[in-house]
Amino acid sequence: MQIYLPIAEVSVNALTLVGLGGLVGLMSGLFGVGGGFLITPLLFFIGIPPPIAVATGANQVVASSVSGVLAHVKRKSVDFRMGGVLLVGGLIGSVLGVLVFNVLQSLGQLDLVVQLCYVVFLGLIGLMMLQESVRSLRRSKSPTYRKRLHQHTWVHRWPLKMKFRASGLYISVFPPLMVGVAVGVLAAIMGVGGGFIMVPAMIYLLGMPTKVVVGTSLFQITFVTAFTTLMHAVSYNTVDIMLAVLLIIGGVIGAQIGTGLGAKLRAEQLRILLALLVLLVCGKLALDLFLTPDDLYAITAGVQ
Amino acid sequence: MGLLRCSLAAIFIALPVSGQEAPNLNQPLSEQQGSPSQPIYDNPSQPDPTLEVHPAEQVVAGLSSDSVAITASFDGSDILIYGAVKRETPIPQGLPLQVIITVEAPAGSATVWRKERKAGIWVNAQSVRVASAPSFYAVATSAPLDQILLPEWDSRYRISLSHAMRAFAGTEAVESTVPFTEALLRIRENEGLYRLDENAVSIIDQTLFRADVRLPANLVEGAYKTRIFLLRDGQVIDAFVAPILVRKVGLERWLYHLAFERPLLYGLMSLAVAVIAGWGASAAFRGLRRA
Numbered sequence: 001m002q003i004y005l006p007i008a009e010v011s012v013n014a015l016t017l018v019g020l021g022g023l024v025g026l027m028s029g030l031f032g033v034g035g036g037f038l039i040t041p042l043l044f045f046i047g048i049p050p051p052i053a054v055a056t057g058a059n060q061v062v063a064s065s066v067s068g069v070l071a072h073v074k075r076k077s078v079d080f081r082m083g084g085v086l087l088v089g090g091l092i093g094s095v096l097g098v099l100v101f102n103v104l105q106s107l108g109q110l111d112l113v114v115q116l117c118y119v120v121f122l123g124l125i126g127l128m129m130l131q132e133s134v135r136s137l138r139r140s141k142s143p144t145y146r147k148r149l150h151q152h153t154w155v156h157r158w159p160l161k162m163k164f165r166a167s168g169l170y171i172s173v174f175p176p177l178m179v180g181v182a183v184g185v186l187a188a189i190m191g192v193g194g195g196f197i198m199v200p201a202m203i204y205l206l207g208m209p210t211k212v213v214v215g216t217s218l219f220q221i222t223f224v225t226a227f228t229t230l231m232h233a234v235s236y237n238t239v240d241i242m243l244a245v246l247l248i249i250g251g252v253i254g255a256q257i258g259t260g261l262g263a264k265l266r267a268e269q270l271r272i273l274l275a276l277l278v279l280l281v282c283g284k285l286a287l288d289l290f291l292t293p294d295d296l297y298a299i300t301a302g303v304q
Numbered sequence: 305m306g307l308l309r310c311s312l313a314a315i316f317i318a319l320p321v322s323g324q325e326a327p328n329l330n331q332p333l334s335e336q337q338g339s340p341s342q343p344i345y346d347n348p349s350q351p352d353p354t355l356e357v358h359p360a361e362q363v364v365a366g367l368s369s370d371s372v373a374i375t376a377s378f379d380g381s382d383i384l385i386y387g388a389v390k391r392e393t394p395i396p397q398g399l400p401l402q403v404i405i406t407v408e409a410p411a412g413s414a415t416v417w418r419k420e421r422k423a424g425i426w427v428n429a430q431s432v433r434v435a436s437a438p439s440f441y442a443v444a445t446s447a448p449l450d451q452i453l454l455p456e457w458d459s460r461y462r463i464s465l466s467h468a469m470r471a472f473a474g475t476e477a478v479e480s481t482v483p484f485t486e487a488l489l490r491i492r493e494n495e496g497l498y499r500l501d502e503n504a505v506s507i508i509d510q511t512l513f514r515a516d517v518r519l520p521a522n523l524v525e526g527a528y529k530t531r532i533f534l535l536r537d538g539q540v541i542d543a544f545v546a547p548i549l550v551r552k553v554g555l556e557r558w559l560y561h562l563a564f565e566r567p568l569l570y571g572l573m574s575l576a577v578a579v580i581a582g583w584g585a586s587a588a589f590r591g592l593r594r595a
Contacts, residue, residue, distance in 0.1 A: 002377065239563070244577065
């Protein structure tokens, strides 16, 4: 069933889009990542122009994260205070990111920067998570191991300390604010929610308990991607609502199934799965950068 | 022969397509291909007033539709182009009459990038800007193109695919724009946006002709142009131009205009759809689990 997208001005199969949305929604519910890091490259692949894929990807992430965050609010696994601080950073980052996006596009280097960002971030995070979760999975099997509440690292010595009760933390507001800014920039440039950066950053950098990480990151992602969508729509008219609706239909259903599934799995297993997925996407993107491309030439239409 | 040449020159003056003869800004394609670039009017000193009004053979043509509506389920469209040759003298002796039909989208600019390996990774290094290239260009002919059209007439009327684009400007490092323009042609041909359909025009008794031109699903809005050329001995003897208006209708049109004229409202609407869908699914699944 072909459908013509009014803003993208291409005709694509509607069922493909629903299926794509479903897959990404499943990730969202399962891991607390928006799934944008999958949807944006997949949209490129089926022929959606990159600026529209990025902006519409952000819109789709809004829907799947709303769906996910509501489920987490019900289970009281959202730290609203931490989410609020991350959100302030996220909005600042989003404004910066949309500006950078436009500059990169006019230089013809958008794809490269996006790919490089993915490879570097995904590679580092994937390896870190895999190592950490394999280690903790081994430890949990030996009964003598007593787990500490969280690791105290250098970020805990910064000024302007704040109490985050739901997370059981008393830390400076700057680390979460900086994480928020970084995630906001990524949301705007890559059309991702940034969950794949934020979830590990919350666990390993801020020392938040895994239980509240997913819900809190979804809370922040919902608002940052909503803001990013609006920025892209107003500045560049690149949000395709028809495309978004089809992705969303699949996405919200997938997110609900994913959340249910996530509650049944153990945290370490979940983290190993996410780590492997992150490394898989990273490997694919790295290959594209290093292997000789099929066609050395590429066209960007209508760039003034 | 002298008479024929000056009559051809005279026909040109009457044709609307002659306005297309804007020279390339940087590097004309006709030079790249080695064909001589000729002035528009071969022999303006010998006009023949009788032939100016009545070329020996003229096109009379029609389209099955002069507009294409893009709806949500738009999946491409076929346009039937038909016509006849009007003449007041017997059919001339010699090689049979040939017909070429072109359909082109409004031109837009495009940038062609070439990747290079830098520090091990492939990056967009050099670019050529093509000021004007249609997003869609189809050529249908009654016989293999190189057998029925002489290169100088091709470059004069810009008929073949390589003439679809014009005005290139490369970055300073670019030695030649040719590989870039060839890449543009190749990529768009692979995407089905540029197409040469040889033998797609059928001619009956050197008088009636028809062709079906398929417009792809990935159409861009705008005023498309259809051109019909009559050819004899590789030369264009008459041409006909008709517009096809391609526009979005219904929901597609409404959304498109909303997105560009009221972007804030449109953005908020996109968000509302997302939030309602997310909340709705959440509520629906909660209901399902209770049941």
